[in-house]
Amino acid sequence: MTDLVKRLKSKSNVNDNNAAEKPKSASYETIPTFKRNKTSLRVLSRIVIITSLLIVVYFTSAHDKTKTFAKQSEMLVGKGQMLQCTVDYMNSLVDHGRCFIKECKRYVSDKIITAEEAEGLLEILQKALKEGESAGGASTLDLHSGHLSKGDHFINIYYKPDIKKLFSEEDFQLYANVKEKVRHAVAHHFGVNPALIYPTRPGYFSALTSKDPVTPLDKYWQPQIDYLSHRGNHFSAYLYLNNYNTDFKGGRFIFTDQHLNRTVEPRKGRVLIYTSGPENRNYIERVTSGTRYAINIPFTCNKDFALEEPSLSKNTL
Structure with a gap:
């Protein structure tokens, strides 16, 4: 138990x-x-x-909404973008017979102009600026007419008694040679006979700064369509004479496309060419420091708007 x-x-x-x-x-x-x-x-x-x-x-x-199309740090042999032409712009070309293109575009190259040529052109502008500058932010020199910004108006630099001490025949020849190179580049890239396009107005040197505007011309940052702003302007070109972000800040060239802006950063000797219709609506960004030097070189298919190349013998009195 x-x-x-x-x-x-x-x-x-x-x-x-x-x-x-x-x-x-x-x-x-x-x-x-x-x-x-x-x-x-x-x-x-x-x-x-x-x-x-x-x-x-x-x-x-x-x-x-901004995309860089051409950087200052890049050495571009050539970079292009095809665009849709507008009917009005194409009609403006058809009016001049053989001066006709198949497509609109923009193109950038650092190989059209040499560094020495760019430096020589910059020296021409800087010599002129000693005689006058705009009171606002945009000083311009037109070698064809002799008009130079001074204060809030223009003077004619060719009326200067000692003008031959300021410019030389070599200066004018350099300007003509460079424009001829640009003309052939435009003709080549747009498939046009170079004999059918002519330099036209407004062709000028520019020195842009951050100064507040004094005259309407100083507001260089206003958007524009080149062929509407300047009668007979069919192709546009810019030649840059100094460097973005090194010699100046701001001052980029900006295409205002439908969905975003595309920028071209100036580089010494860089050439920008484009069709002048609404497909390339553009403006120049306001410079924030330094001075931006460039040359505007437009072309026309209308011989009535052609400009004769300037020379010391033709333009001095």
Whole structure:
């Protein structure tokens, strides 16, 4: 009997011990579940953070509507972009017979003009600026007419008695040679006979600064369509005489396309050419420091608007 009681007690103790161990076993099994939940939360948090960053980047990029078409740091043999011509612009070319193009475009090259030629042209402009500068932010020199900005008006530099001490025949020849190079580049890239395009107005040197405007002409940052702003202007070209972000800040050339703006950063000797219709609506960003030097060289298909090249013998009295 005593042995039976002992065996029953022993069995009872075993059952009690097993019962006591169950909570421990249950507790042990919950640990991996907790860890899995914690890991899931960590992964979810990272996904939320990454998604948030992607959303910020997306919307920031969506609101950045400016794209660099030609960087100052690049040496470009040639870079172009084809564009859709407007009917009005094409009709303006059809009016002049063989001066007709298949497509509109813009083109940039750093190989048309040499560094020495660009430096020589800059010297011509800087010599002229000693005789006068605009009171506002845009000084211009027109070698064809002799008009030079001075204060809030223009003077005719060819009336200067000692003009031959200011310019030389070599200066005028350099200007003519460079324009001829640009004319042939325009003809080549637009598929036009060079004999059918002529230099036209307004062809001028410019020195742009951050000064506040004094006359309407000083507001050079106003958007324009070249062939609407200047009668007979069918092709436009710019030659840059110094460097963006080194010699001056601001002053980029900006095409205002439908969905974003495309910028050309000036580089010494760089030539920008483009068709002058609405497909190339443009403006010059306001200069914030330094002086931006360039030459505007437009061309026409209408011989009635052609300009004769200037020379010291023709333009001095």
